[in-house]
Amino acid sequence: MIPPIARRFVAGESVPAVVDHVRTLSEDDLGAICNLLGEHHTDPTTVDADIATYQELAAALAAAGLDAGLSVKPSQVGLELGRDRLAAAIETLVTTTETTIWVDMEDHTTTDDTLDVVIAAMRAHPDRLGVCIQANLHRSEADIHRLAPLPGKVRLVKGAYDEPHTVAIRSKAAVDAQYRSLLELLFREADGGIAVGSHDPAMIDHAAALADRYGTPYEVQMLTGVREDAQRSLTGSVPVVQYVPFGDRWLSYFYRRIRERKENAVFAARAIIGR
Secondary structure (H helix, E strand, O other): OOOHHHOOOOOOOOHHHHHHHHHHHHHOOOEEEEEEOOOOOOOHHHHHHHHHHHHHHHHHHHHOOOOOEEEEOOOOOOHHHOHHHHHHHHHHHHHHOOOOEEEOOOOHHHHHHHHHHHHHHHHHOOOOEEEEEEOOEOOHHHHHHHHOOOOOEEEEEOOOOOOOOOOEOOOHHHHHHHHHHHHHHHHHHOOOOEEEEOOOHHHHHHHHHHHHHHOOOEEEEEEOOOOHHHHHHHOOOOOEEEEEEEOOOOHHHHHHHHHHOHHHHHHHHHHHHOO
């Protein structure tokens, strides 16, 4: 059972709990993409079980008349077993559901395999795939040029992995500058769909200015439990989609959210002492 302190960041452990959460978001004009927590699976049985849970969720959401995407981590659905296993998993999810399948990005050692598989899937299934690009990687500009002509969506995030300086930008100011530059590249050249994956008001304002300049449609994606007031206040001006984690592997995810932001740590401390 997820304790109340963690429920701010995790929708629940079960498929019905996620459906209820997505329904509540829908009532507030918020979209959703749902991620079953888990990664680095090396047991094929575990991989298959997580794929089956995604299929179960997609069916339950459709039965409830709710539209939500699914977001999977490559190492969760087969990459640790080989590129072909990841490709088979994405093919299964695309052909057995009717929603967008987003593929998250993990550390830089997985980027080539992830992009190769996703790009092939985008070509085979136009407008059904989305992929995440991390602005802190030196390679990301080239990756966006590769993705821009394709019929798929791109989510741009700053990057959460502690990557070596040989492959990544390390300073916050430089990452912010790179994010702005890559976002403009997307607005200028991509037409498959842009997701601004950021809680940073400056980047959200920058996206709005770029949309005015280039006329490119986009959406803002934010995490469950982070700046939710801002999520709701933005819905009148741009589509807002909440990234919705769920499942019984919630503990490490919860602690990662607490470490990331001072305000999250304050929230946890107040919850623990009951204030």
